[in-house]
Amino acid sequence: MSLKLIYFKMRALAEAPQMLMRHHNVAYDYVMSWDHFDDVWANVKPTIAFRQLPMLEVDGTHQICQSIAIMSYIERYAGIALTDPVQQAQAAAITQSAQELFAPLNPAVNFAVGDDFTAKREAMRDMLVGRFADLVRCLDVYEGRFFFDDMPRSAEFAAYHHLDLSRHLDPGILSQFPRLEAFVADIEALPAIAAYLAERPALIDVGIAPKLVIEGAPHPTGVHKT
C-alpha cells in the first residue's frame, strides 16, 4: 500500500499526520500540491473533496481529506488506535480541541507580518492560554507521559504541533505550564520525532516575512510553487 501526503509550503496541518507516520513507522511520501497535480492550486482546488489540503492519497486511488480524518485513518492503518470506546471518544475530543487552535494560530505564524502579526498574537493569547490549561487537565486524567498512556497518537501530535507553533508567537508562552513543557520535551525526545524535527524545513522570519527553508533554499510560505 502506498501513502502520499499532499500539502503546501506551510508549517501547519501536515505536521501532526507526518509525526504520527514517522513515529509509527508508516512509510509515506510528502508531495507539494503543484508537483502532485502538475497544476496551480487555483485549478486544483475545485477538484478536491473539500477544496482544501492536506489530502492523503492511498494507493494512487483513494483520496482522504480533512486532517483529523487522515490521522484517524493512519491510526487504524498502523494498528495503534485506542480500543476502549470511551478513551477513543476522549482522544477524539482532545484532537478536535487541539485542532481548534489551527485558526488563528497557524495562519498568523505562517503568514502574518508586522503590526498585523503583533495584533493577531495579542488577540489570540488568552484563547491559547485557556486551551493550554484545558490540555493540562486532560494530561492529568490518566497515568503516563501522554494523554492515555505512553504511546503518542493523533491527539498527542495535534496538541504538540500547536504547542510548538505557539512558541513562534511567543517563546515564553508555555513557561506557566510545566506539565506542557514536560509533554513537549517527551514528544521531542522520541527518536523518530527528533529525526523528523531535525530534517523538516526550518520556519524562519516569522512575523517579518515567513519562509520555509527547503533543501537549503528559503521559500515564502504559501500555496504557490517558488
Ligand SMILES: N[C@@H](CCC(=O)N[C@@H](CS)C(=O)NCC(=O)O)C(=O)O
Ligand atoms: N479542516 C481542514 C482545514 C484545511 C485547511 O484549512 N487547509 C488550508 C491550508 S492549512 C488550505 O487548503 N488552504 C488553501 C485554500 O483554502 O485554498 C483540515 O483539517 O484539513
